[in-house]
Amino acid sequence: MQNLQPNMDEFLPLRDVVFNTLRQAILTGDLKPGERLMEIHLADKLGVSRTPIREAIHKLELEGLVTIIPRRGAEVAQITEKSMRDVLEVRRALDAFCVELACDRITEEGLIALKKACDTFELSVQTKDVKKIAQADVALHDIIAQATNNQRLIQLINNLSEQMYRYRFEYIKDSSQHETLVNEHRIIYQSIVHKDKTTGAEAAKTHIDNQEKAIIRQIRLDRAKNGMAPSQC
Amino acid sequence: MQNLQPNMDEFLPLRDVVFNTLRQAILTGDLKPGERLMEIHLADKLGVSRTPIREAIHKLELEGLVTIIPRRGAEVAQITEKSMRDVLEVRRALDAFCVELACDRITEEGLIALKKACDTFELSVQTKDVKKIAQADVALHDIIAQATNNQRLIQLINNLSEQMYRYRFEYIKDSSQHETLVNEHRIIYQSIVHKDKTTGAEAAKTHIDNQEKAIIRQIRLDRAKNGMAPSQC
DNA sequence: CTCTTGTATTTTGTATACAGATATTAGATT
DNA sequence: AATCTAATATCTGTATACAAAATACAAGAG
Numbered sequence: 001m002q003n004l005q006p007n008m009d010e011f012l013p014l015r016d017v018v019f020n021t022l023r024q025a026i027l028t029g030d031l032k033p034g035e036r037l038m039e040i041h042l043a044d045k046l047g048v049s050r051t052p053i054r055e056a057i058h059k060l061e062l063e064g065l066v067t068i069i070p071r072r073g074a075e076v077a078q079i080t081e082k083s084m085r086d087v088l089e090v091r092r093a094l095d096a097f098c099v100e101l102a103c104d105r106i107t108e109e110g111l112i113a114l115k116k117a118c119d120t121f122e123l124s125v126q127t128k129d130v131k132k133i134a135q136a137d138v139a140l141h142d143i144i145a146q147a148t149n150n151q152r153l154i155q156l157i158n159n160l161s162e163q164m165y166r167y168r169f170e171y172i173k174d175s176s177q178h179e180t181l182v183n184e185h186r187i188i189y190q191s192i193v194h195k196d197k198t199t200g201a202e203a204a205k206t207h208i209d210n211q212e213k214a215i216i217r218q219i220r221l222d223r224a225k226n227g228m229a230p231s232q233c
Numbered sequence: 234m235q236n237l238q239p240n241m242d243e244f245l246p247l248r249d250v251v252f253n254t255l256r257q258a259i260l261t262g263d264l265k266p267g268e269r270l271m272e273i274h275l276a277d278k279l280g281v282s283r284t285p286i287r288e289a290i291h292k293l294e295l296e297g298l299v300t301i302i303p304r305r306g307a308e309v310a311q312i313t314e315k316s317m318r319d320v321l322e323v324r325r326a327l328d329a330f331c332v333e334l335a336c337d338r339i340t341e342e343g344l345i346a347l348k349k350a351c352d353t354f355e356l357s358v359q360t361k362d363v364k365k366i367a368q369a370d371v372a373l374h375d376i377i378a379q380a381t382n383n384q385r386l387i388q389l390i391n392n393l394s395e396q397m398y399r400y401r402f403e404y405i406k407d408s409s410q411h412e413t414l415v416n417e418h419r420i421i422y423q424s425i426v427h428k429d430k431t432t433g434a435e436a437a438k439t440h441i442d443n444q445e446k447a448i449i450r451q452i453r454l455d456r457a458k459n460g461m462a463p464s465q466c
Numbered sequence: 467c468t469c470t471t472g473t474a475t476t477t478t479g480t481a482t483a484c485a486g487a488t489a490t491t492a493g494a495t496t
Numbered sequence: 497a498a499t500c501t502a503a504t505a506t507c508t509g510t511a512t513a514c515a516a517a518a519t520a521c522a523a524g525a526g
Contacts, residue, residue: 013303013479038507049481055291062295070246071487071508086385089334090327097326152319156389246509271477282511304478304517469526476519490505
């Protein structure tokens with residue numbers, strides 16, 4: 001962990017500012033799995049008192065990004081292969097369900113937005129800009145989720161996706177997969193246009209399967225690396 | 234709200250004691266939707282300071298049982314028909330998925346436990362004891378969830394179920410549905426025994442559909458009642 | 467009589483203090 | 497030299513104090 005300056009952009013309660021700051025730090029890997037989150041330390045670093053830090057940490061625990069051990073403190077949640085498989089398994093089911101619902105419920109404007117998001121994604125792939133690609137991918141899936149008009153579903157999928165963000169960059173960096181990604185998005189888009197639930201759901205599952213392969217590979221790599229050099233300060 | 238005495242049984246952090254106490258109060262309807270949760274008030278009532286109350290309330294918000302309005306405070310989450318439909322829609326999908334996974338993964342012991350839970354449920358139905366029936370129902374569904382061996386899925390289903398507990402009692406009271414419930418459970422059990430995913434998933438969906446009907450009816454009833462008498466102190 | 471404005475009260479947001487639990491380290495003993 | 501114990505330091509859990517914001521109420525102006 002290095003420079004984590006709070007994002008004072010908006011006028012939010014401090015606990016939310018801290019929450020966003022820590023969340024970002026965890027997702028970008030600035031705070032690494034297993035790293036301890038000590039309240040006074042963070043409080044000093046962010047220039048606030050312990051109270052908002054505590055509240056942010058508890059919120060992060062509920063999101064699954066942090067593990068709290070009673071009377072010992074919090075640490076960045078370890079990602080095990082099993083836990084990631086669990087997340088991906090649920091996400092596969094929900095994403096497929098999402099596409100099915102979208103087939104039924106997407107509006108005219110939704111379809112237009114989805115088309116645009118597909119095109120944007122294809123363009124962003126050509127730029128090879130990892131950050132841009134990730135952003136376009138999130139935007140696309142967000143439109144599909146919104147199309148379900150089910151707030152709870154949207155929230156759950158967001159939360160599950162979050163768990164994968166820590167590996168997303170590694171996954172997207174592998175440009176050999178870019179063509180596959182574009183194709184899968186096209187199939188999903190076409191399925192929704194033609195209201196073909198079966199094909200759409202199948203494509204959504206394949207989409208997750210491919211990500212799973214890349215993410216699991218990365219986790220094993222990370223673990224091998226950390227196994228050799230267990231010190232990580 | 235009336236008598237909410239904290240459950241000092243176990244030696245837990247106060248925030249968890251408070252959390253459980255408030256959660257119970259909300260699920261049983263002791264704290265009604267829209268009722269404000271004021272920190273000092275609750276702190277006095279439970280004989281603790283504001284800190285654990287705050288932490289409990291924030292945890293409840295993440296669980297979806299409480300709504301926090303910044304700089305205004307927390308209140309018991311309103312249940313709208315839409316929000317409940319959203320919850321049930323996701324739960325229908327996940328429960329069906331759950332049964333499918335259980336077909337693949339349930340162990341020998343799991344099957345035995347499931348059989349036992351089915352029998353226990355049938356017996357509890359005969360007693361007409363609403364509380365006992367609800368408990369047996371939860372136990373049965375818990376075994377199916379556990380059979381998936383997917384911690385994340387188990388956690389999500391628990392959380393979604395929780396949203397329905399506030400109406401579960403009303404639903405189970407309607408004894409005309411008891412025979413249906415028993416039958417649906419039997420079908421689900423048989424499907425898992427024979428590893429018949431399609432039938433099992435279908436039965437799980439029907440099971441939720443039936444609950445949905447009862448719950449939505451109840452919500453409309455409640456709303457009509459509250460519409461006529463908007464005061465609720 | 468109604469609307470607006472100002473003040474008082476209530477309530478949250480944040481900081482800090484203190485106690486108890488846990489981890490750590492140093493010292494003593496075998 | 498290794499291990500056990502005791503003392504110390506560190507950190508969380510909880511309580512409380514203070515400030516700022518929001519709300520409610522009352523008084524005055526239109």
